[in-house]
Amino acid sequence: MLAAVSAHAEPVGDPTPPQFTSTTEEARFHALTGELRCVMCQNQSLADSNAQIAQDMRREVLELMRQGKSDAEIKQFLVDRYGEFVLYRPKMGSRTWLLWFGPGLVLLGGAALVWHIVRRRATVPARDGANAGKDDTDDQGEQEW
Known part of the structure; x- marks a missing residue:
């Protein structure tokens, strides 16, 4: 049983991290992968995700960068x-x-709803002076709820 479970386990990190040719390439790679979303994790950037598809996408981004593609071209490739x-x-x-x-x-x-409620409450007539001192009771002396 343990062998079957471990055979389907994914690695936690990218087994072969990318090797950058310059600090400029590395900075561009990290900026670009930070702007892209992992399609599996959904709320993680491509840079932060450990999913297998994110690793594949990061490799693809680096390969496209090395082919001389601009950031816009790389994004369009991934959108397509x-x-x-x-x-x-x-x-x-x-x-x-x-x-x-x-x-x-x-x-x-x-804001329109709040404005409408405030304006409506401002136009509600105030109690007249004769009823101002009385509590809310009906003709039989019971209190209204």
Whole structure:
């Protein structure tokens, strides 16, 4: 049983970390992988994920960098392969406008609701002086709840 479980276990870290040719290449690699999302982990960047697919994607990013591709070309390659989800900051478009403007619309809607409630309460008539000293009781002397 233990042999079967250990046969399917994934390594915790990348067994062959990338070898960089310069500090500039390393800095660019870390900046780029920090902007990309692991498609398996979903809330981890490509740089932080230990998933096997993240390791493969990091190797692919480094290979594309060494082929002379720009950051935009590398991102587009990954979007073509994995979809817009791989980007933490998706492009503004007809399919993503709600991601960009949704929080602002919710905030404006909440502000309008608060304004409406405050304005409505301000127009509620105050109790007249005859009933000001009495508590809320009906004609039979029982208290209203």
